[in-house]
Amino acid sequence: MPIWNERIHEKRIEKGITLAQVADRLGVTEATAQRYERGNIKSIPYEHMCAYGEILNCSPAYLMGWENNSSVAVNNAFPIELKSFPLLGEIACGIPTYTNEDRESYIMAGTNIHADFCLKAKGDSMINARIHEGDIVFIRKQDIVDNGEIAAVVVNNENEATLKRFYYYAEKSMVILKAENTAYEDLIFTNDELNDFHVLGKAVAFQSDVI
Incomplete structure (x- = not known):
C-alpha cells in the first residue's frame, strides 16, 4: 500500500x-x-x-511520504505538482528476468520527472548507482542511449529485461551491459547477438522509500 x-x-x-x-x-x-x-x-x-x-x-x-514533518510551511511554500506514471512491472538488477506488464498500476511522482513509465527494481546489481531492490525507476522511452547511461534493456528475444549501464562499440559490433556491483559480470552481445535485445528507454530518475 x-x-x-x-x-x-x-x-x-x-x-x-x-x-x-x-x-x-x-x-x-x-x-x-x-x-x-x-x-x-x-x-x-x-x-x-x-x-x-x-x-x-x-x-x-x-x-x-516525501517528508516526515506534517506541519505546513508558512514561508517559502510552493505547490507540488504530481502526475501518475504507469508501473509496468519489475526489472532485474542482476540476472535478467521476465518483466510482467501491469498497466493498471500507477505511481505518483513530481511533474519534473520526464518519463513515460516506471519499473520496480529487483536485485542488487545497481546498488553502486544507489538503485536498490524495491526502488521505482522512471524510464523515458528511446531506442538508444549514450554510452555510460543507465538503460532498461530487453534481452533474449524479449523474454527478459534488465537495468544496466549501456556501452555500444560500433567498430566492434559490440554492446556491453555493465552492472554497478562488482559481483556481477558484464553482459556482452556481439554481431548477430545484437538482434537479441533492444533498449526500452533511459533511466531518468528513481524513487526510494525512506528507511
Missing part, C-alpha cells in the same frame, strides 16, 4: 474528520474516499492530493 493511504487515514482520525466530510470537500462519493484510505485506488489525482492537504492541514509532500 502506498504510504499516502496510511497518512491520509491517520491524519483524518487525528483531526476527527469524517469520511463524509472528506468526500464532500473532494467532490467524490464516501465510498471513493474510503477506497483511497484502504489503498484500493493506487493513484490519486493531483487536485485531490492538494485538497487533502488543505482538509488535513498538512503538506501534500508529507502525505506522499
Whole structure:
C-alpha cells in the first residue's frame, strides 16, 4: 500500500474528520474516499492530493511520504505538482528476468520527472548507482542511449529485461551491459547477438522509500 493511504487515514482520525466530510470537500462519493484510505485506488489525482492537504492541514509532500514533518510551511511554500506514471512491472538488477506488464498500476511522482513509465527494481546489481531492490525507476522511452547511461534493456528475444549501464562499440559490433556491483559480470552481445535485445528507454530518475 502506498504510504499516502496510511497518512491520509491517520491524519483524518487525528483531526476527527469524517469520511463524509472528506468526500464532500473532494467532490467524490464516501465510498471513493474510503477506497483511497484502504489503498484500493493506487493513484490519486493531483487536485485531490492538494485538497487533502488543505482538509488535513498538512503538506501534500508529507502525505506522499516525501517528508516526515506534517506541519505546513508558512514561508517559502510552493505547490507540488504530481502526475501518475504507469508501473509496468519489475526489472532485474542482476540476472535478467521476465518483466510482467501491469498497466493498471500507477505511481505518483513530481511533474519534473520526464518519463513515460516506471519499473520496480529487483536485485542488487545497481546498488553502486544507489538503485536498490524495491526502488521505482522512471524510464523515458528511446531506442538508444549514450554510452555510460543507465538503460532498461530487453534481452533474449524479449523474454527478459534488465537495468544496466549501456556501452555500444560500433567498430566492434559490440554492446556491453555493465552492472554497478562488482559481483556481477558484464553482459556482452556481439554481431548477430545484437538482434537479441533492444533498449526500452533511459533511466531518468528513481524513487526510494525512506528507511
